[in-house]
Amino acid sequence: MPSLQDLLAQRAEIERKIAEAQREERAAAIAKIKALMAEYGLTAADLAGKVAAPKPAKAGGGKVAPKFRNAATGETWSGRGLQPKWLKSALATGRTLEDFAI
Template sequence: MATLSELLAQKAALEKQIIETQREERAAAIAQVKSLMSQYGLTLADLSAKSGAATPRRGSTGKVPAKYRDPDTGDTWSGRGLQPKWLKAALANGRSLSDFTV
C-alpha cells in the first residue's frame, strides 16, 4: 500500500502530465485549423462573419408599426395577433376594417 506522500507525488505528476497533454493537443488543433484556413483561403474575419445558412433566424424583435387606429381613442393595432376588443366591438356594430386603416 502506498503512503500519502507517494500518492500526492503521483497526483502531482499526473496533473503535470495532464497539463502537458492538453497543451500538446491544443497546439495540434491550432495547427489543424491553420492548415484548413490556408487550404480554403479563410481569414479570421471569415470565421466571425455571420452566415445566413449557419445562423438560425429568429423572429423580429422590433416593434411593428400600427396598421389600424381607433379615431375616437387613438388605440392602435398592428394587424398581428388577436384583434383588440375595441376593434371587435366596432366590427360587430357594422363598421369595416378599412374604416380604421392608418
C-alpha cells in the same frame, strides 16, 4: 485510505495532465489548420471574410408602430397579439380592418 493531502496532490497532478493534453490537442489542431491553409492557399483574411459574425440578440418587448386606429377614441393597435375589444366589436358589426388602417 489516502489522506486529504494525497488526494489534493492527485487532483493537482490530474489537472496538470489535463492542461497539458489540452495544449497538445490545440497545437495539433492549429498545425492541421495551417497545413490545410497552405494546401489551399488561404490566409487569415480569407477566413475572416467568410465567417459570418453572430448577430446580436434583439431585445424583445420593443414598441411597434400602430397600424390600426379607432377614430372615435384614438385607441391604436399594432396588429400584433390579440385584437383589442374595440376592434373586435367593430369587426362584429361588419366593418373591416381596412376601415381602421392608419
